[in-house]
Structures are given as structure tokens and as C-alpha cells.
Amino acid sequence: MAYQVIARKWRPQTFDEVVFQEHVSKTLRNSILSGRVSHAYLFSGPRGVGKTTLARILAKALNCKEGPTDHPCGVCDNCLEITKGTSFDVIEIDAASNNGIDHIRELRENVNFAPIRSKYKIYIIDEVHMVTTPAFNALLKTLEEPPPHIVFIFATTEYHKIPETILSRCQKFFFKKIPVETIAAHLQHIAETEGYKIPDNAIYSIARAADGAMRDAQSLLEQVISFSNKGEAVEISLDDVLTTLGILPFESHASLLKAVADGDTRALFDEIEKIYATGADIARYTDGFIGSLRTIRLIKNGVSVKGLLGLSDSEGRLFTDTAGLFSDEELSRMFRVAAELQNDIRYSANAGINLEMALLDMLHIKQSPSLSEILKKLGEAPAGQQEQAAAAPPPPKAQAAQPKAEAQLQKAPQPQEAEPETQSSSAVEKIRDTFYGEIIEKGEE
Ligand SMILES: [Zn+2]
Incomplete structure (x- = not known):
């Protein structure tokens, strides 16, 4: 299968087919229907969200033999030539390429010639922010007094670099990043139509990796299909x-966190080995892991994350289950350890070691009694016994986990023991100092 077949085959050819940018296509259609064609349009927004695609559809809508129409026929010579990129009257210029600027210099002379076979001569200028100042000045002269048959469609990813003098003469449209759920639904539709079966988790992984760009999502889907094309097999x-x-999938983050919750260092290091074995970039993995911690804490606090973060149903369930393993206080402390890890990795010669140490810190956080647990215990104890409670060893849960941790790693972090009592401080203050002292110490590791 030739590369990018899907992206080309599924490129929208009508306003109706454009995914998600309805606010743009609706306004464009209305202006065509009411006969208010502008001489200059500016399409701005992130890459891969449909700017050039809509520019070509607009060109067809204006130059279709049936047009101007909001439903270009797609089969007349003009429409076909625009689709193929061979129309004499629709000139596409990539301002980022070397000859882009030369084209714009030529443009000023050529705009005065009438279109050859269509109603309008349409210039689609991509990456228009790359146009140099002298070239912008040349454009400006044309924009001030445009010949009636001329339409400019400018596209840019960097709106702020366009001179105000140009902006003020354009009808402006702002394209948005496409949400994960919208991309996932469209990819699933493409996959089904093309005869492939792909599980939801996999579709969502592609959709998230595309970062709001449908074009990237389709290219990634194409790659995945090429990779897994095994003769007749259509299941991916x-x-x-x-x-x-x-x-690596969220399942990997969930396995690490389950091992942390269980105090199971063997399971923890088995999962770390798996991460190493895939050759994953640890910094990138850590970014994903922090994202998962965020998701879990939001769930813990009752925030509806499915739409917010673009999760499939099964991913949502996995995160909800994992959130049930921790208290909010634990998640808060673990997040701080993870944020520190993200920072440390930038200066580390061996990021894997930083990851291991941070995960052991998290395991230790989970095994230590929380501040609220300690305070509750102190509150329950009769006044005379409070000092004793403070000096008491950690609960059996932490003790049970410790020998196991030592068996796995010779130098597992030890839960900090309470200092001997002094006359001056109360038991509660003592515990609080020990607790926060431990956090600070962790942070500095
Ligand atoms: Zn047509």
C-alpha cells in the first residue's frame, strides 16, 4: 500500500466533509450564498487541521462551472483541475520554499491578467508569515486596490507574524486543534470503511499522538496499517x-502504580525492565507517566476527565481503578516526586536510574502512614499516651513491606524513624516536623 494513500483518499472535497472546523466552513458557505466574496481570506491555526484543504474547497466553490456555489460539483474540469493541483487559475505558493518569494514578486505583474478559464484567479499562499517585508509591501499594493477577479487565500501557523496592514485587509478565520475524541471517531470510521478492525485503545493512542492534527492522525494510521499488514489479516x-x-500504553503506567500500591518491588522492577526492553525514551515515558498521575488525581477529586483528556472507555476504567488504590494526599506527594524526576532527567546521564529512585520514593510514600492518619491516631489516644503514640514504630503494613524491598534492592529507602522525645516540643509538632522534613529530604534527593 503506497504511503499516505489514506490521507489523500480521505482529504475532504466538500464543505460537509471537513471535520470539526464547522465555524469556518459555515461562514464561508454563507458568504458565497449571499454573494459577498472577499478579496482576501486569512486562515490561521495549528498545522494539519485543514487550512489548505478548506482553501482548495473554497477555490472550487468559487470557480466551479456551477458556481459560485457552496456545493462545488467536483466533476467539472475546473473542480477536477483544482483537486489535481493543475488549474491555471488557482495558483498555490508555498512561501516557506525558496522560490516562494520570487513567486510573490511575479504575482504583482500577473494579478492584472484575467483568469483563463474561470471566474476568479485565486492565489493560495501557504505559510504566508514567511513572506519577507519587501514582498509583503508588494502584496499590500495589490490588496489595497485588488482587481475584481482576484482572490487571495493566505494560510499561516503564526498569525502574530503577519503585518497589521495585511491583517486589516483580510477576512480572518481561526482554525482549532481537533479534539482527541473527534479524531478517534473519524479514524475509526476510516478504518472500518477501509476494512480494518482496530481496538478503541489503539485508535485513541493514534489520535492522542496526532496532537490535534487530522492530517498527522491519518498518516499515523497509514503507517500502522502498513506495519501490521499481514496478507489477509485486517485486525490491528x-x-x-x-x-x-x-x-507505551497507559497500562504500563497503571502496572507501575499497582506495584507501588502493593509495595511489590519485584513487580515494580519487572515493569521497569519491560520499559527498558522496549527502548522507550525515559524522558518521554516520564512525561506520559506524569500525565497519568494527573489524570488519576483529577478522577480522585471527582473531575470528569474523559472528554478533557481524550480517553477510551476502557482507559477511563483503568484510571478509575488505579485512583482507588491511593489517597489524594498520597497522589499529591507522588506527583511532586514525579515532577522532580522530570526536572532531574534533563541533567541526568542515566535517566533510568532517576526513574527507579523516584518510583521507590513513591513506594515509600505509599508505605508510610499519612499525616492525616497520624493526627487521627493522636486524636484518638488519651492525652497521657500521645507522646508514646508519636514515638511508636510505623504500622505493620510498612514493616511487612520493608524486608521485601530490601530483598529486591540492597539500598531501599528506609522509613524515617521518629527522633527521641525532647521536653520542649509536643508530640503533634514532632510528628509534623518529621513528616515535612521527610518530604523536603525526598525533594532534595
Ligand atoms: Zn465543478
């Missing part, structure tokens, strides 16, 4: 997708 697994994209 999550593993196929993750291998192609070079990412």
Missing part, C-alpha cells in the same frame, strides 16, 4: 500501534 492490535508509534 494495540501492540502494533504502540510499536509503530514507539510509545
